[in-house]
Amino acid sequence: MARAVGRRRPSGAPGHRRQGRAAYVFLSPWLLGLALVTAVPLGASLYLAFTDYNILSTPRFTGFANFERMLGDDRFWAAASVTARYVFISVPLQLAFALLLAVVLDRGLRGLAFYRGAFYLPSLLGASVAVAILWREAFGHNGLVNSVLGWVGIEGQSWLQNPATALSTLIVLNVWTFGSPMVIFLAGLRQVPEELYEAARVDGASWYRRFRHITVPMLTPIIFFNLILQTIGAFQTFTQAHIISGGTGGPVDSTLFYTLYVYQQGFKSFDMGYASALAWVLLLVIGGVTALHFFLSKYWVFYGDD
Amino acid sequence: MANATPTADARRPLRRRRRPPSTLIRHGVLLLFLIVMVYPLVWMAVSAFKPAHLILTDPGLVSDEYTFENFRDGWHALNQPFSGFFLNSLAVTVGSIVGNLFSCSLAAYALARLDFRGKRLFFAITLVSVMLPMHVLIIPQYIFFSQLGWVNTYLPLLIPKFLATDAFFVFLMVQFIRGIPRDLDRAAAIDGAGPFRVFWHIIFPLMRPALVTTTIFTFIWTWNDFFTPLIYLTSTDMYTVPVALNSMVSSESQQGIGMLFAMSLLSLAPVLAFFVFAQRYLIRGVATTGLK
Numbered sequence: 001m002a003r004a005v006g007r008r009r010p011s012g013a014p015g016h017r018r019q020g021r022a023a024y025v026f027l028s029p030w031l032l033g034l035a036l037v038t039a040v041p042l043g044a045s046l047y048l049a050f051t052d053y054n055i056l057s058t059p060r061f062t063g064f065a066n067f068e069r070m071l072g073d074d075r076f077w078a079a080a081s082v083t084a085r086y087v088f089i090s091v092p093l094q095l096a097f098a099l100l101l102a103v104v105l106d107r108g109l110r111g112l113a114f115y116r117g118a119f120y121l122p123s124l125l126g127a128s129v130a131v132a133i134l135w136r137e138a139f140g141h142n143g144l145v146n147s148v149l150g151w152v153g154i155e156g157q158s159w160l161q162n163p164a165t166a167l168s169t170l171i172v173l174n175v176w177t178f179g180s181p182m183v184i185f186l187a188g189l190r191q192v193p194e195e196l197y198e199a200a201r202v203d204g205a206s207w208y209r210r211f212r213h214i215t216v217p218m219l220t221p222i223i224f225f226n227l228i229l230q231t232i233g234a235f236q237t238f239t240q241a242h243i244i245s246g247g248t249g250g251p252v253d254s255t256l257f258y259t260l261y262v263y264q265q266g267f268k269s270f271d272m273g274y275a276s277a278l279a280w281v282l283l284l285v286i287g288g289v290t291a292l293h294f295f296l297s298k299y300w301v302f303y304g305d306d
Numbered sequence: 307m308a309n310a311t312p313t314a315d316a317r318r319p320l321r322r323r324r325r326p327p328s329t330l331i332r333h334g335v336l337l338l339f340l341i342v343m344v345y346p347l348v349w350m351a352v353s354a355f356k357p358a359h360l361i362l363t364d365p366g367l368v369s370d371e372y373t374f375e376n377f378r379d380g381w382h383a384l385n386q387p388f389s390g391f392f393l394n395s396l397a398v399t400v401g402s403i404v405g406n407l408f409s410c411s412l413a414a415y416a417l418a419r420l421d422f423r424g425k426r427l428f429f430a431i432t433l434v435s436v437m438l439p440m441h442v443l444i445i446p447q448y449i450f451f452s453q454l455g456w457v458n459t460y461l462p463l464l465i466p467k468f469l470a471t472d473a474f475f476v477f478l479m480v481q482f483i484r485g486i487p488r489d490l491d492r493a494a495a496i497d498g499a500g501p502f503r504v505f506w507h508i509i510f511p512l513m514r515p516a517l518v519t520t521t522i523f524t525f526i527w528t529w530n531d532f533f534t535p536l537i538y539l540t541s542t543d544m545y546t547v548p549v550a551l552n553s554m555v556s557s558e559s560q561q562g563i564g565m566l567f568a569m570s571l572l573s574l575a576p577v578l579a580f581f582v583f584a585q586r587y588l589i590r591g592v593a594t595t596g597l598k
Contacts, residue, residue: 018500022416022420022500022502023416023501026412026415029408029469030412030413030469030470030476032469033466033469033470036450038443038471040450041442042446048446101339109332115340117585120588122347124526124580125347125577128548128577129530129547129548130570130574131570133555133570134346137567138349140362148365176343186593236441239548262441263537266444266448267448267537272449275445279444279445283439286437286439
């Protein structure tokens with residue numbers, strides 16, 4: 001049937017061509033945006049990465065000089081290390097909380113909508129300047145955290161002035177926003193067939209074994225989805241680090257997130273060639289980590305159909 | 307889904323009868339956890355109404371004195387009242403919403419319904435560009451916009467929205483349109499409607515849930531956005547609320563914490579309003595697409 005229609009009206013026929021033309025009209029804002037806001041800047045930043053450019057003069061091609069400079073740049077390594085620790089500590093913790101609370105909430109508990117909403121609230125606010133300000137004050141020397149610790153007899157400290165603890169306050173902030181992956185887990189848990197749990201219960205499987213051998217395997221595609229999404233997002237954290245440290249990344253570069261360093265180089269020192277090179281390294285690292293996750297997913301993600 | 311509901315209903319009374327203590331414990335743990343999570347926000351809200359010298363000495367929720375001083379002082383803390391920053395934020399946010407609704411729905415309709423060359427490639431590009439970090443693009447974009455003389459205007463914040471660069475929403479809408487029965491398009495086409503009329507009279511009105519989700523998330527993201535306005539807006543009178551808050555932080559003193567909290571609280575108010583009145587849409591948006 002479809003073929004007969006196709007033969008009567010090959011792709012060059014007026015109706016089809018009209019649809020094609022209409023499609024490009026519909027797509028014209030998107031195409032323009034793709035070209036001017038995405039593709040051309042992407043190419044331009046790749047070119048700038050190989051130049052010395054301070055916005056006032058014309059870019060001067062310098063080969064791999066920017067990348068060689070990175071190897072000897074202590075602040076680059078500091079930024080890479082801060083960001084790596086942040087991503088690889090906060091994302092697993094955040095997802096663990098999200099999964100745990102989703103499981104606790106799932107099994108027919110009353111007040112699900114209330115809990116779900118309340119736990120989700122921090123995700124909505126977490127990226128705002130206002131909450132970063134709140135964090136800055138709560139972890140300050142006389143802030144909320146030290147007061148509460150004082151009640152239970154623990155001597156507080158200057159969390160933000162101490163290079164050993166400054167990053168952990170931001171890790172706590174990211175873990176605090178576990179609500180959005182939790183909502184996604186809850187949606188996924190509804191798809192797990194109840195028969196599996198019934199069968200396991202008949203066989204006398206404990207709560208932990210049901211969690212370990214039914215819930216987790218059935219949820220692996222969603223764990224994977226959340227992992228990719230949150231990892232990509234965490235690599236790009238900027239606002240919180242900027243507010244907490246007043247834009248410096250201090251103390252002693254302990255909150256110098258990678259994006260903050262790119263911003264400092266590009267828009268404070270106007271060293272735009274070097275900043276472009278830094279940004280491309282970030283892109284390649286995010287791409288590499290994502291590709292690695294996809295490769296490793298073969299070994300632990302379980303899709304119902306295989 | 308249809309056969310999952312009866313099992314769930316059958317399970318519930320059985321469990322409640324059998325294990326009430328564990329349910330109580332679960333509620334207790336959840337509530338405790340909730341209090342720890344929400345307490346900082348409540349602390350900020352209450353502190354905004356306390357005299358500055360009490361905020362850091364007394365972290366409790368009940369105070370002897372309440373005052374609106376923080377709001378009054380904070381409103382005028384910068385060399386321009388906060389009303390200006392709120393209006394700026396509102397203008398940018400409303401513009402972004404209009405831009406996203408317009409450009410993303412057009413692109414999504416073409417990608418979901420029309421036949422043309424390069425369709426699969428374009429859809430793949432949409433997916434990939436969702437993951438592209440903006441820091442790779444921001445430097446050339448800045449150079450480009452500054453050559454157009456657009457620095458310290460809202461154009462660099464708004465024009466990209468009218469060009470469907472928030473690929474996430476294109477993706478969201480494509481998925482939604484695919485769920486609308488094609489019979490409706492075909493019936494209209496038989497009656498002689500072209501693609502434009504099909505879009506405008508059939509698809510666009512039926513897309514309402516996707517448009518609502520797009521509106522809410524565009525609002526929250528744009529309202530909270532700090533990085534882009536920080537880069538493009540250079541004079542105080544152009545600042546949006548987050549950038550204004552940032553400059554309050556920079557000039558902060560011990561006295562300033564009350565003002566900071568008061569203005570921070572006000573800046574969160576619209577987002578909290580969406581949370582209260584549109585939670586259904588927020589949760590559904592997150593559950594189906596993984597939006598933040």
